[in-house]
Amino acid sequence: DAKTTQPNSMESNEEEPVHLPCNHSTISGTDYIHWYRQLPSQGPEYVIHGLTSNVNNRMASLAIAEDRKSSTLILHRATLRDAAVYYCIPVRQGNQFYFGTGTSLTVIP
Amino acid sequence: NAGVMQNPRHLVRRRGQEARLRCSPMKGHSHVYWYRQLPEEGLKFMVYLQKENIIDESGMPKERFSAEFPKEGPSILRIQQVVRGDSAAYFCASSPPPGAYNEQFFGPGTRLTVL
Numbered sequence: 001d002a003k004t005t006q007p008n009s010m011e012s013n014e015e016e017p018v019h020l021p022c023n024h025s026t027i028s029g030t031d032y033i034h035w036y037r038q039l040p041s042q043g044p045e046y047v048i049h050g051l052t053s054n055v056n057n058r059m060a061s062l063a064i065a066e067d068r069k070s071s072t073l074i075l076h077r078a079t080l081r082d083a084a085v086y087y088c089i090p091v092r093q094g095n096q097f098y099f100g101t102g103t104s105l106t107v108i109p
Numbered sequence: 110n111a112g113v114m115q116n117p118r119h120l121v122r123r124r125g126q127e128a129r130l131r132c133s134p135m136k137g138h139s140h141v142y143w144y145r146q147l148p149e150e151g152l153k154f155m156v157y158l159q160k161e162n163i164i165d166e167s168g169m170p171k172e173r174f175s176a177e178f179p180k181e182g183p184s185i186l187r188i189q190q191v192v193r194g195d196s197a198a199y200f201c202a203s204s205p206p207p208g209a210y211n212e213q214f215f216g217p218g219t220r221l222t223v224l
Contacts, residue, residue, distance in 0.1 A: 099153070
């Protein structure tokens with residue numbers, strides 16, 4: 001499974017956009033890129049996923065580099081409820097998830 | 110549609126006792142995954158089960174840990190003769206049969222404390 005590199009922590013001001021980067025240089029051509037987040041004392045929750053094209057949903061946008069070796073999760077307007085640890089996970093179809101250490105996002109009021 | 114349910118939410122055991130953690134997947138999901146999260150660490154995969162089958166147990170410790178997902182009833186993660194190092198949060202997730210989306214839905218976790 002592809003290894004990922006994410007910043008340990010990031011800060012954002014409330015209502016400003018946040019760009020959370022992830023490097024996954026060993027990703028294979030069929031691996032989907034999933035993003036999950038874990039709020040304090042809760043289980044992880046799905047945020048977004050994609051394969052090659054950029055993706056948008058009500059929670060976030062996912063920008064995938066053309067060579068697929070990196071991706072960026074974009075929260076368009078950070079709120080206090082977005083404070084969480086964000087994990088980027090390359091997933092091979094049918095395989096279990098391997099979580100790294102993620103990025104701990106702090107949102108400043 | 111109820112989400113993934115885990116019980117108990119908190120479990121305290123003394124060293125040497127057994128711990129049984131239960132996971133009820135979302136309705137219609139036939140695949141269950143167990144993960145362990147030690148304090149201040151990310152989640153570590155333990156085992157992947159389908160109904161009545163263990164698909165991948167590569168993350169399970171070789172001794173004292175076992176998991177099952179019977180035809181009827183919840184999935185069970187069993188830890189025999191617990192030690193202090195087993196203290197962690199245990200999360201299960203469920204999914205429909207793997208496909209292009211492969212999204213996993215996580216439960217709230219069971220926090221095991223070994224005294």
